[in-house]
Amino acid sequence: MKQNLSYREALSLALSRAIAADNRVFIMGEDVGEYGGTYAVTQGLLKQFGPERVRDTPLSESGFVGAGIGAALGGLRPIVEVMTVNFSLLALDQIVNNAATLSHMSGGQFHVPLVIRMATGAGRQLAAQHSHSWEGWYAHIPGLKILTPSTPEDAYWAVIDALEDPNPVLIFEHALLYGNKQEFDPDRRQAQPSEKATLRRTGSDLSIVTYGGSLGKVLEAAEQLQADGISAEVVDLRCLRPFDEQSVIDSVSKTNKLLVVEEAWKSGSFSAEVCTRVASKAFYHLEAPPQRLCGVEIPIPYAKHQEEASIPQTADIVSLAKEVHAI
């Protein structure tokens, strides 16, 4: 049955259903229990499932992410919540050196069916240490899977699909999305698995490729472009590793123009990967140089106007899309 759920409620529903359905599943992280989760995603779960299935942890990111890996090796299906993407840097050793390597390094003997969830992105005036977008960084690492759900329905299925995956899956939840609502049926599996990109809007003049927190702005921009007679197709990547490059190539083969939008800094970013793949695999379909709209390369400032200026906004997308279209 269809329900009108916020991104937060969708995640919460997926988590509670998963814990109830499989006794191997448990969640742990900072303030996921008594406090109810920093973004209130785990509200009520402790009361429902008890402290063994909903485990509050000390402020020890490396310790509890590593413990999640160990529990996964031991046959459980842990979901580790890291409060924000910024704190995940304290657990980078465990994620990169252990979770991502153990299967290959052990010759396929050990697997790490671990889910790590974290809030990502800017937009809440939290300044330079709480506004990062590291999903592109993590997408660099073989052995991991990187999901970036942009809608409540995607968020729901990200959790379900990640738990069914025998590999380590990281879910990046843009912090501005938690309140967004959508009507969808959580009992009806999505046509596209979480690892595949999807078209959010069809168009014929250019392809705008994005993911996560930027999708809403890109769709708004596409509306405005339409009013000016420009038909933009919007591709939501949904997953950065594995990267569904074929969906992007298919779209560009049709529109012949590409603009990639993301919050992360431009140099060495995931948008560069998208452009490179298109340039090397669909070069002769391109009628204009691929363009990127990314975060300005500064530590993100606190002041609202400067924060807004440091990440792509709807007007910026419209403006660059028009330039790309005019070529």
Next chain:
Amino acid sequence: MSNPAKQSLGFLKDMIKIRQFEEACAELYSAGLIRGFLHLYIGEEAVAVGALRALLPRDVVFATYREHAHALIRGLPPKDLMAEMFGKVTGSCRGRGGSMHIFDKSRNFAGGNAIVAGALPMAVGMAIALKYQESGGISACFFGEGAMAEGEFHEAMNLAAIWNLPVLFVCENNRYAMGTALSRWEAQTDLVKHAESYGVVSRSADGMDVMEVHHAAKEAVCYVRETKKPFFLECQTYRFRAHSMFDAEKYREKAEVENWKKRDPITTFQEQLLQAGVIVQHDVEAITQSTRNDLDEAIALAKNDPLESRDDLCRHVYKEGSEA
């Protein structure tokens, strides 16, 4: 032969087997057949043997990059280990891991780990699983004293203590974190005090004495299994060889090394057993010969084994059959 005598003979055989294996590794390294980093355990054999022989097959073991001994005592056949050192597809990890990353899932050996203290949080998580599944197993992790300066040691101790998890922490204190002596980097050199500060029951044992290590480990394992709480066991030992094959050993005096060699865990234990009449010289010769034969066979077989096909380079990055 009585049971205690059999056990003693078994421990002696274990230690000789490890020593011979690693001496062969050093030669094979010089001959260019083994590459990468090679960290030898020579001098520390009593720790792995005494402690691992106190565990059950259902217990899960995490070790460091100096882990040939641990793999062998867990039951990994010397041939599988040697083939891994040679980078052969028949090696325990298809040649992906090498000396520092030996894994054997079938024997609950969750690996060598080349990040100092990197395995400790995983050992804690494994204990969550073992306790939750009521498996009766415990999680055991080995690490050097150098790991105790890492934050992950402290995070792991705290988590195991606060969550009452069945983890046996075995600190192999060989006095040098690579080339830096304990007193040069640790403000509190009484290592047991670190663990005690987390409310973890702790003790120190003479790591050059296999029976002392074994008795201490048996008590510790018994405590961990019954209470499902962690235990910290420090074993004071000494590495006779260099840190790795690239170490000129400028940080310690030759006389210090020679002094410790007088306490060689193999020769001292062998002498004790001979003097007590538990074994006779012939037993020693028989053990030495039989482990030597096994080793020679392992080396000969591993040398002839094939390499992994280049076509398989990208296998196992994700679980087979699960790739998108």
